[in-house]
Amino acid sequence: MSEIHYQDIVEEVKGMCQRANTDLGDDVYTAFKKALSAERSETGKEVLTQLIENADIAKAEKVPMCQDTGTAVFIVELGQDCHITGGSLIEAINEGVAKGYGEGYLRNSMIYNPLNRKNTGNNTPAIVHLELVEGDEMTLHMTAKGGGAENMSAMKMLKPSDGMEGVKEYILSVVKVAGPNACPPLIVGIGIGGNFERCTYLAKKSLFRPVGARHPDPEVAELEEELIGEINRLGIGPQGMGGSTTALDVKVEVESCHIAALPVAVNLNCHASRHQTVVMK
Ligand code: SF4
Known part of the structure; x- marks a missing residue:
């Protein structure tokens, strides 16, 4: 049985939200480069060149790659031999998202509900999907999903x-x-x-x-x-x-x-x- 503390989850989630918005993954970056060499349209090539440049600037200057910083969506593979201590997993994820977006100066895109459309002010709640798996590890997958x-x-x-x-x-x-x-x-x-x-x-x-x-x-x-x-x-x-x-x-x-x-x-x-x-x- 492993023990994972609430505060450690908050810190990990905070970092994930900030890195996701500024550091485009190598897989997507490589796909941009591959697409640029295969693209047949001149305008298409120009756009891909701009996307690569945009990703480079975001990573170097630690600024978001898009003004839409997304809904924080998580898939959590929770090992059945993991024990979360110090608070609830969902609260820890939401606190991490709020800190990540707040301290990272990332746009808050979530509203309380579509009836009142009032912004929650900290990009929470995150959308969390839980999958119970074998083992004593917890794997957090996060995406900042564009609207x-x-x-x-x-x-x-x-x-x-x-x-x-x-x-x-x-x-x-x-x-x-x-x-x-x-x-x-x-x-x-x-x-x-x-x-x-x-x-x-x-x-x-x-x-x-x-x-x-x-x-x-x-x-x-x-x-x-x-x-x-x-x-x-x-x-x-x-x-x-x-x-x-x-x-x-x-x-x-x-x-x-x-x-x-x-x-x-x-x-x-x-x-x-x-x-x-x-x-x-
Ligand atoms: S969908 Fe939203 S996050 Fe994605 S590129 Fe368009 S504006 Fe940016």
């Missing part, structure tokens, strides 16, 4: 008779409707299966896999590759200015579902794909 791309995400309960062609058609339609509004080049997260709520979680979870990492199941990996090609042939391009880079990557997660169901969720992530992982024990 523009989240707004253009969608979910649909397809019919089993729609088949894989229907699934692909739906995914492409969501990306087409999003166009420039989701701030491409995108990382397209897809959930297939589960039920209504599980499917959207799968789509979100897929976005935590590093850009460029294919799904371990060859059948799913093949679908990811196929969708990258199809999406990039849409011609939306970087920032919607036209070009061959609409998606930096496509991630698919698949799970069991009811015989009568074919749920599909598409969670779009923008080029400011900010994620951090910390393991605590």
Whole structure:
């Protein structure tokens, strides 16, 4: 049994929020460079060059890479042999987010609720998904999820008779409707299966896999590759200015579902794909 103290979680979360907003991950940065060398449109190349420059400035000067500093979304893999001491895990995460955003001068984007639209003033509450796992470690995965791309995400309960062609058609339609509004080049997260709520979680979870990492199941990996090609042939391009880079990557997660169901969720992530992982024990 390991003991993880409340205050240590607060400090880790604070750091994660600040690093996520200023230090673009190597996976996304490498994907920008790769896209720049493959991009066919001159305007597209110009936009990608600006995104690389923007990421460099954010990292060097420790300023946020985008004015939208996002909703703090966490997936916590909590080992069943971990004991959180000194307070609750959710409170520790929220205190860490409040400190991270406050002390990092990051924009507070959360409101109490859509009825009153009053800003909570510290970017909380975080959205926390808990997964109970074996062992005595706790792994915190965090993303600062941009509002523009989240707004253009969608979910649909397809019919089993729609088949894989229907699934692909739906995914492409969501990306087409999003166009420039989701701030491409995108990382397209897809959930297939589960039920209504599980499917959207799968789509979100897929976005935590590093850009460029294919799904371990060859059948799913093949679908990811196929969708990258199809999406990039849409011609939306970087920032919607036209070009061959609409998606930096496509991630698919698949799970069991009811015989009568074919749920599909598409969670779009923008080029400011900010994620951090910390393991605590
Ligand atoms: S969707 Fe992403 S790139 Fe667009 S404004 Fe929000 S954080 Fe920035």
